Amino acid sequence: MNKQPSTMELVNRGLAKRYRRERNFRRLGLSAIVTSICFLGLLFISIAANGWPAFFRTEILLNIHFDKSEFGVDNLAAANYGALVKNSLRVLFPGVKGRRDKRKLYKLVSSGASFTLQDMVRHDPSLIGTTRKIWLPADDEVDLFNKGYIARDLPESDRRLKDNQIHWIDTLSAEGRIKKSFNTIFFTAGDSREPELAGIRGAVVGSLYTLIVTLALSFPIGVAAAIYLEEFAPCNRWTDLIEVNINNLAAVPSIVFGLLGLAVFLNFFHMPRSSPLVGGLVLTLMTLPTIIIASRASLKSVPPSIREAALGVGASRMQTITHHILPLALPGMLTGTIIGMAQALGETAPLLMIGMVAFIVDVPGGFTDPAAVLPVQIYLWADSPERAFVALTSAAIMVLLFFLICMNGIAVFFRRKFERRW
Amino acid sequence: MESPAEMNPSFFLVILLGLSSAAYLLGKRRAFALAGPGKGSRRLHSRPGYYGMLTALWCIMPALLLFGGWLAFSDTLLTTLAMKTLPPDMQNLPPDQVNLLANDLHNLVAGHVAARDINPILQKAADQYIGFRRIGTAALGLIMGAAAILAAGMVYVRIRPEMRARNQVEKIVKIFLIGCSTLAIFTTIGIVLSVLFESIRFFGKVPISDFLFGLKWSPQIALRADQAGSSGAFGAVPVLAGTFMISSIALAVAVPIGLLSAIYLSEYAGPRVRTWAKPIMEILAGVPTVVYGFFAALVVAPFIRDIGALIGLNVSSESALAAGLVMGIMIIPFVSSLSDDVINAVPQAMRDGSYGLGATKSETIVNVIVPAALPGIVGGILLAASRAIGETMIVVMAAGLSANLTANPLQAVTTVTVQIVTLLVGDQEFDSPKTLAAFALGLLLFLVTLLLNVVALYIVRKYREEYE
CATH class of the missing domain: 1.10.3720.10 (MetI-like)
Structure with a gap:
């Protein structure tokens, strides 16, 4: 006779399996979080590992003789500074003969070295006629080699640096004429086609101008819109329409804002292409929804008792808002604005549409000058074929992330410091 | 391209700011003066600052409108004027070519053209453009100043103790708030129009069914008839x-x-x-x-x-x-x-x-x-x-x-x-x-x-x- 199992027995029989499933499900959830954190870690580590070397550059010590015959009387800029560098290299390596070999020798030093010398002479004309030991920037290939990116055992045809060049570098290195120093050019120069001369200053200044325009427009407009919608707007079709629009604009792809900027600001109003002004306008339209939504949440969190107390002692609605509600809601609004600005700082696609991809060497001096911004600079460098630009791109990304982390840190600080629970 | 220094229009904004501060102080002082000494300010309908603010707002608004209008339309106006000075055979070109000319003109005005590429006829038009712009900018400054002083003066003489200054200021501020909140709608309209307008032109050249159902995408247009793959x-x-x-x-x-x-x-x-x-x-x-x-x-x-x-x-x-x-x-x-x-x-x-x-x-x-x-x-x-x-x-x-x-x-x-x-x-x-x-x-x-x-x-x- 087979006894029918009781309910308890049935439950107990399945229990081990169900608990195992429970544990597995829990592990699955945890592994999902760990996976995304790992991705983040991998992203940061690969960027940092690639970008770190770009903060240093290789320099070569040369004995430059500022030959009097090279300099004209009145125009110091017209002198052939490149020849000074070449002369000193020839003195160092008297054995190098033939045009091709000589050209290879000259290639060890960056073409920017002549600008360094020019600046020195302009600052101190008494250098003319003397011989000085000067550290000059090396070419990007030499730099890569010195940092260990180019393997010696690679067949000669596979690398740009040839055997005799490596031999010269070794000689220089044995004489203590090669060193690595902090790459100041990266922070003080604009863009350049030569990796060893390219810097982010132009892009940082361009980003700054663009953000100033964005902030100056989006903060007042966003706060004003939020105040109207939260405090004044009647419940009707219009208000609904505005709300739906704002929510929808927050989710419109950023590149569409770029199309708007191209069609309206550039083609219709003929504003200057690739200028921080137009970039700022486009980013304003893009960040407005973020700021409005954050500001409304912040206004909503101010307790109604404060409104009623102010109205009760005879303040008008506008006075209630400007004297009481706004000061209490301002920290929340600022937090939202900073987060919106951080978004704007990292945005690339709409700026490509309004022509901010031009190759611009100069540091912009105003809101209507052609400029690049930091993310666009990253995009441009990421597209460059030279190996050395990989490090520069990663380094520029590190700078961008540094700014973003600072901005978000400030936002978190604001929230912690001023947030009031009612 | 040498041109004498031009007045930067944004300089007017600084002047306008100064004018409106003066208007604020004057309006406030007049409110006090009308109210009488001592506790007379109780006779005022609004707090004295509101009289000043109303004067300042009226000082700024018309001038700012003029300024915005100039920024938006000056280029179109100046281009039309400058193109009028071109010889008739250049004006009667097909619209595409006229657009190209206008583009060249803008480049000339901005000084983006290397000296050897300059077309003398166009250069003349560009000089005209710059000349008109100088006159226009100067006129703008004068009109803005006049409008600011006139509007502020009208409010100033109308200040009475029983004037409802606060309500008027609040009404203006509210209109500003409404304007800001409708920007979202205008942005959406702007997006739709700017994309739609060009898309309609595109569908005029390429049938919409080809676009939606075509299986081949190679947007390069052939420059020569025998070119491959374009x-x-x-x-x-x-x-x-x-x-x-x-x-x-x-x-x-x-x-x-x-x-x-x-x-x-x-x-x-x-x-x-x-x-x-x-x-x-x-x-x-x-x-x-x-x-x-x-x-x-x-x-x-x-x-x-x-x-x-x-x-x-x-x-x-x-x-x-x-x-x-x-x-x-x-x-x-x-x-x-x-x-x-x-x-x-x-x-x-x-x-x-x-x-x-x-x-x-x-x-x-x-x-x-x-x-x-x-x-x-x-x-x-x-x-x-x-x-x-x-x-x-x-x-x-x-x-x-x-x-x-x-x-x-x-x-x-x-x-x-x-x-x-x-x-x-x-x-x-x-x-x-x-x-x-x-x-x-x-x-x-x-x-x-x-x-x-x-x-x-x-x-x-x-x-x-x-x-x-």
């Missing part, structure tokens, strides 16, 4: 298929990871894990997309290619898989934070009921919470999908340029956003179908994401109402 085909299907494939890969990565982490964070994790893990996941959303693009091109794509080579697969270095994978990482936080919200909105009573019946936590989650939260989760996934479709930088940097109609994720495909960027970056001629095609793609992109957003927002809102 037929100028505008069939959007391969582009849409590529977009769809990359977005699907991204969602296949982001939905499981995002959903599971949201479930873990809201149901299992203790408060300490939550305070740490949540912000870290939010960082993923804060990393600029250009950084993801670089990461995809530098690390992920070569990695996938090497793995493929190991197991004998031929993987393109711009494979859809790499771009989709990285895009998936990017949208994990969208899925997880939206799912987190909706899971937290499920009433505790439903959980308690399930536990009371003896269900384990995972059984409760799978059988009760997720089905209850499903509409909200679907809404979140739709929003994430719209984000994936509109994402630009990752695909520009990591996906391909050529439109392949393929179902193989290891090959290179292209997307709508990539095509918009490649068609519009660089030199543009606004009458070639190539440039206009970008706007047609933009219209398509806008409509698809709009549809997804509206449906998603509707579902999420409906869902919220159900449990509140």
Whole structure:
């Protein structure tokens, strides 16, 4: 006779399996979080590992003789500074003969070295006629080699640096004429086609101008819109329409804002292409929804008792808002604005549409000058074929992330410091 | 090109600011004077500052309107005037060529032309333009000043103790607030018009059915008749298929990871894990997309290619898989934070009921919470999908340029956003179908994401109402 199992027995029989499933499900959830954190870690580590070397550059010590015959009387800029560098290299390596070999020798030093010398002479004309030991920037290939990116055992045809060049570098290195120093050019120069001369200053200044325009427009407009919608707007079709629009604009792809900027600001109003002004306008339209939504949440969190107390002692609605509600809601609004600005700082696609991809060497001096911004600079460098630009791109990304982390840190600080629970 | 120093119009704004401060002080003082000494200010309807503010506002507003009008329309006006000075045979050219001339004129005015390329006739027109601009700017300054002083003066003489200054100031401020809040509508209208206008021109050259159902996309227009591979085909299907494939890969990565982490964070994790893990996941959303693009091109794509080579697969270095994978990482936080919200909105009573019946936590989650939260989760996934479709930088940097109609994720495909960027970056001629095609793609992109957003927002809102 087979006894029918009781309910308890049935439950107990399945229990081990169900608990195992429970544990597995829990592990699955945890592994999902760990996976995304790992991705983040991998992203940061690969960027940092690639970008770190770009903060240093290789320099070569040369004995430059500022030959009097090279300099004209009145125009110091017209002198052939490149020849000074070449002369000193020839003195160092008297054995190098033939045009091709000589050209290879000259290639060890960056073409920017002549600008360094020019600046020195302009600052101190008494250098003319003397011989000085000067550290000059090396070419990007030499730099890569010195940092260990180019393997010696690679067949000669596979690398740009040839055997005799490596031999010269070794000689220089044995004489203590090669060193690595902090790459100041990266922070003080604009863009350049030569990796060893390219810097982010132009892009940082361009980003700054663009953000100033964005902030100056989006903060007042966003706060004003939020105040109207939260405090004044009647419940009707219009208000609904505005709300739906704002929510929808927050989710419109950023590149569409770029199309708007191209069609309206550039083609219709003929504003200057690739200028921080137009970039700022486009980013304003893009960040407005973020700021409005954050500001409304912040206004909503101010307790109604404060409104009623102010109205009760005879303040008008506008006075209630400007004297009481706004000061209490301002920290929340600022937090939202900073987060919106951080978004704007990292945005690339709409700026490509309004022509901010031009190759611009100069540091912009105003809101209507052609400029690049930091993310666009990253995009441009990421597209460059030279190996050395990989490090520069990663380094520029590190700078961008540094700014973003600072901005978000400030936002978190604001929230912690001023947030009031009612 | 030497030209005498010109007055910078923004200088007028500084003067205007000074004028309005003066107007404020004058208005305030007059209010005090009218009220009489001592406690006379009680006779005033509003506090004295409001009289000053009203005067200052009227001082600024008309002048600012004039200034805005000048900024918006001066260029069109000046160009028309300058083009009138050209010889008649140049004026009677077809519209395209006149536009080109106008463009050259602008370049001349801005001084962007090398000295040897200057056309003397056009240079004359440019000089005219600069001359007109100088006159116009000077006139603008005078008119702005006159308008400011006149309007402020009118308010000033009308100040009486019983004047309702506060109400008037508040009315003006309110109009400003309303104006700011309608900007969202104007932005949407602007987007629709700017994309629609160019798209209609595009569909005038390429039939809409060819665009929507054509199987070949090669937007290069042949310069010579015998040129190879540049037929100028505008069939959007391969582009849409590529977009769809990359977005699907991204969602296949982001939905499981995002959903599971949201479930873990809201149901299992203790408060300490939550305070740490949540912000870290939010960082993923804060990393600029250009950084993801670089990461995809530098690390992920070569990695996938090497793995493929190991197991004998031929993987393109711009494979859809790499771009989709990285895009998936990017949208994990969208899925997880939206799912987190909706899971937290499920009433505790439903959980308690399930536990009371003896269900384990995972059984409760799978059988009760997720089905209850499903509409909200679907809404979140739709929003994430719209984000994936509109994402630009990752695909520009990591996906391909050529439109392949393929179902193989290891090959290179292209997307709508990539095509918009490649068609519009660089030199543009606004009458070639190539440039206009970008706007047609933009219209398509806008409509698809709009549809997804509206449906998603509707579902999420409906869902919220159900449990509140």
